Amino acid sequence: MSPFPTHLLSMDDLDADGIIEVLEVADSFAEVGRRANPKVPTLRGRTVATLFFEDSTRTRMSFETAAKRMSADVLSFAAGSSSVKKGESLRDTVETIEAIGIDAVIIRHASSGVPARVAGWVDHCSVINAGDGWHQHPTQALLDLYTVRQALGGGDVGLARFEGLRVAIVGDIRHSRVARSQITAYAALGAEVTLVAPATLLPPSLEGWPVAAVGHDLDAVLATADVVSLLRVQQERGSGEFVPSLREYTAGFGLTVRRAALLRKDAVILHPGPIVRGVEIASDVAELPAALITEQVSNGVAIRMAVLFLLLGQATREGALHG
Amino acid sequence: MADSGSGPAVLMIRGGTVIDATGERTADVLVRQGRVEAVDADLATPRGATVLEADGCVVVPGLVDLHTHLRQPGREESETVETGARAASLGGFTAVVAMPNTEPAIDSAEAVRNVLELGAKTTAEVAVAGAITVGRNGERLAPLGEMAEAGVTLFTDDGAGVQSAGLMRRAFEYAGGLGVTLAQHCEDGSLAGGGAMHEGAWSSRLGIPGMPAEAEEVMVARDIALARATRGRIHFLHLSTAGSVDLVRRAKSDGLAVTAEAAPHHFTLTDACTAGYDPVFRVNPPLRPQADVDAVKAGLADGTIDAIATDHAPHAPELKDLPFDQAPPGMLGLQTALSLALTELDMPIQRILALLSWQPAAIVRLDPAHGGGQGGPIEPGSVANLCVIDPVATWTVDPAALASRSRNSPFGGRTLRGRVRHTVFRGEPVVVDTEVQR
Numbered sequence: 165m166s167p168f169p170t171h172l173l174s175m176d177d178l179d180a181d182g183i184i185e186v187l188e189v190a191d192s193f194a195e196v197g198r199r200a201n202p203k204v205p206t207l208r209g210r211t212v213a214t215l216f217f218e219d220s221t222r223t224r225m226s227f228e229t230a231a232k233r234m235s236a237d238v239l240s241f242a243a244g245s246s247s248v249k250k251g252e253s254l255r256d257t258v259e260t261i262e263a264i265g266i267d268a269v270i271i272r273h274a275s276s277g278v279p280a281r282v283a284g285w286v287d288h289c290s291v292i293n294a295g296d297g298w299h300q301h302p303t304q305a306l307l308d309l310y311t312v313r314q315a316l317g318g319g320d321v322g323l324a325r326f327e328g329l330r331v332a333i334v335g336d337i338r339h340s341r342v343a344r345s346q347i348t349a350y351a352a353l354g355a356e357v358t359l360v361a362p363a364t365l366l367p368p369s370l371e372g373w374p375v376a377a378v379g380h381d382l383d384a385v386l387a388t389a390d391v392v393s394l395l396r397v398q399q400e401r402g403s404g405e406f407v408p409s410l411r412e413y414t415a416g417f418g419l420t421v422r423r424a425a426l427l428r429k430d431a432v433i434l435h436p437g438p439i440v441r442g443v444e445i446a447s448d449v450a451e452l453p454a455a456l457i458t459e460q461v462s463n464g465v466a467i468r469m470a471v472l473f474l475l476l477g478q479a480t481r482e483g484a485l486h487g
Numbered sequence: 488m489a490d491s492g493s494g495p496a497v498l499m500i501r502g503g504t505v506i507d508a509t510g511e512r513t514a515d516v517l518v519r520q521g522r523v524e525a526v527d528a529d530l531a532t533p534r535g536a537t538v539l540e541a542d543g544c545v546v547v548p549g550l551v552d553l554h555t556h557l558r559q560p561g562r563e564e565s566e567t568v569e570t571g572a573r574a575a576s577l578g579g580f581t582a583v584v585a586m587p588n589t590e591p592a593i594d595s596a597e598a599v600r601n602v603l604e605l606g607a608k609t610t611a612e613v614a615v616a617g618a619i620t621v622g623r624n625g626e627r628l629a630p631l632g633e634m635a636e637a638g639v640t641l642f643t644d645d646g647a648g649v650q651s652a653g654l655m656r657r658a659f660e661y662a663g664g665l666g667v668t669l670a671q672h673c674e675d676g677s678l679a680g681g682g683a684m685h686e687g688a689w690s691s692r693l694g695i696p697g698m699p700a701e702a703e704e705v706m707v708a709r710d711i712a713l714a715r716a717t718r719g720r721i722h723f724l725h726l727s728t729a730g731s732v733d734l735v736r737r738a739k740s741d742g743l744a745v746t747a748e749a750a751p752h753h754f755t756l757t758d759a760c761t762a763g764y765d766p767v768f769r770v771n772p773p774l775r776p777q778a779d780v781d782a783v784k785a786g787l788a789d790g791t792i793d794a795i796a797t798d799h800a801p802h803a804p805e806l807k808d809l810p811f812d813q814a815p816p817g818m819l820g821l822q823t824a825l826s827l828a829l830t831e832l833d834m835p836i837q838r839i840l841a842l843l844s845w846q847p848a849a850i851v852r853l854d855p856a857h858g859g860g861q862g863g864p865i866e867p868g869s870v871a872n873l874c875v876i877d878p879v880a881t882w883t884v885d886p887a888a889l890a891s892r893s894r895n896s897p898f899g900g901r902t903l904r905g906r907v908r909h910t911v912f913r914g915e916p917v918v919v920d921t922e923v924q925r
Contacts, residue, residue: 253805253808253809254808254809254810255808273810275810275811275812275813276693276694276695276764276810276811276812277694277695277763277764277810277811278764278810280763280764281763281764281765281810281811284763296694297694297695297812298694298695298696299693299694299695300694341694344692344694367691368686368687368690368691368697368699369686369687369688369690370691371687371688371691372688372692373691373692
């Protein structure tokens with residue numbers, strides 16, 4: 165097995181073994197989360213900073229909860245209220261934060277590639293990508309895999325079922341960092357990924373993408389899918405330029421009550437949230453047992469604990485031995 | 488323009504091979520009072536002459552850059568006319584054309600004269616391109632006649648293309664009456680808008696908004712149609728796609744008055760360079776895939792493309808420290824253009840020099856046929872704008888060591904072949920043994 169990477173910037177940083185390692189470590193942290201006092205001393209004395217240049221209450225809370233459950237100190241850096249507003253450069257901001265003495269920085273930015281650039285600037289801390297532009301959101305893909313594995317029977321049983329699993333990713337793939345991470349992640353575990361979207365919401369090129377098929381007929385894909393992963397229709401791109409209207413989008417690509425009836429009995433529905441009810445998913449469909457949206461959120465904490473542990477935990481163990 | 492220089496009265500360039508549009512011969516070059524006095528083998532060195540050794544070197548007409556951003560006025564933290572001219576001299580250029588996308592834009596005779604005055608104090612001839620539209624806003628014609636009167640022969644809204652076909656048609660008609668040339672930065676805003684790199688496999692993977700090749704090609708096609716209709720003259724700036732090269736090739740075979748240039752980065756780098764999100768690789772037009780790079784090289788080789796132009800575009804370091812899609816596009820080019828051409832183009836050196844010297848000189852009318860002193864030939868009586876190149880010397884690019892105020896060269900760390908050893912501007916040795924003299 166190759167060593168766990170220094171940074172988690174993209175799903176390309178993990179091979180199948182690395183992904184499985186995250187899922188297995190997450191199992192033990194999920195158990196922690198179920199305790200009355202869900203806290204372990206694993207990262208005591210370590211400091212983690214969240215550096216969010218783009219609003220995201222959910223992802224930030226998930227990461228910060230994960231770090232706190234492992235007893236890490238958490239610095240929360242909101243770009244809006246910081247010296248970034250006063251014109252400080254990204255590089256200066258990062259170097260300042262590193263100089264404070266942190267072990268990991270969790271970054272979200274509206275521009276693709278910022279976590280990768282930051283990883284090139286820091287000397288000793290790990291960089292975790294919490295979503296960059298249209299590029300990647302690796303912990304979201306990992307928690308999706310974890311949720312699907314759980315639904316498929318958990319543990320090695322669930323893991324084995326990824327081979328040949330039919331996964332449909334539906335919606336605005338062009339502008340989606342979640343889709344880019346999911347596609348790599350599912351394919352790494354042997355799943356067959358089908359993309360379903362209006363042609364305008366596909367990336368300009370799929371050259372080199374591990375995708376089995378691209379379709380525009382959602383009904384046909386639903387009949388055989390094991391996993392249906394929906395993407396949020398971003399309202400700002402929802403009409404006019406890419407699709408004529410949200411109504412037309414829903415008619416063609418929304419998971420309506422009628423369409424949900426086409427699903428196989430054991431198929432599951434995922435959505436990274438926040439969901440826009442009535443657009444990409446009907447309200448009633450979001451409430452079905454097959455919809456694992458809430459499970460995704462709670463699994464997110466365990467996955468992020470696992471990622472933090474694998475990036476920082478090794479040094480912690482050594483520190484504990486010599487401390 | 489072709490007056491004598493301020494350097495030493497007598498200069499002897501000894502032991503080199505002279506190459507210009509007329510051919511190649513082993514000869515010394517004697518310069519007196521800013522002009523070439525004699526070109527011959529084994530000339531006697533007059534007493535008191537300054538001697539420039541040219542053993543193993545080629546002695547050629549000074550290079551001419553059709554496309555330089557000197558950033559003055561308005562962006563002096565990135566470059567000035569003086570620092571840009573110094574970089575030009577070190578790169579072997581004795582003339583550059585300053586682009587008008589300054590702040591404010593060069594869209595009046597007064598603005599033209601201001602830059603010409605600054606240029607007159609430097610180590611190279613600084614010609615000025617004027618804007619086609621007021622403020623480069625693409626809305627109404629700038630005073631082309633007034634600027635032509637001040638010496639402008641080339642007009643462009645470079646940095647952006649003129650979006651309105653109707654306005655561009657009027658510009659063609661008006662420019663035809665003045666006998667000046669329009670130059671276009673071909674980029675259809677409705678196709679390219681918001682894009683930060685070439686749209687394709689890499690942009691899709693990296694999640695960076697793309698600019699499709701067609702954003703360039705539709706404007707090339709449009710302007711060829713307008714040139715045909717108006718019998719106008721058009722120069723295409725920085726062609727970067729295979730489709731554009733094809734369109735220009737056909738327009739030339741139809742006999743239209745079309746010329747074109749390509750920038751060194753478009754025949755040396757591909758969009759794969761963007762993989763690490765380093766904004767030093769952000770440029771407009773964007774770096775393209777290998778097939779386009781090959782097509783640009785083919786266009787240079789078969790004469791479709793008339794000139795290599797640097798598109799030298801300095802940006803201060805703090806501007807290039809931004810996220811890729813927020814950093815301004817542009818790269819330094821003056822000090823690397825010649826070496827990149829010698830390293831990467833599989834062409835005889837005389838053809839490369841044609842692309843870098845006498846062909847661009849003719850396009851901007853700085854050549855002797857138009858009363859200028861650029862582009863050679865090197866013969867008795869010609870203005871001594873000369874460059875002495877060691878064609879086999881290698882050097883490694885260090886962006887921090889370049890003369891520009893900025894450091895945004897994408898070629899840092901690259902070892903290139905061919906080095907400018909001396910540059911002579913109007914008889915003055917402005918670069919001697921790779922060192923700039925003032």
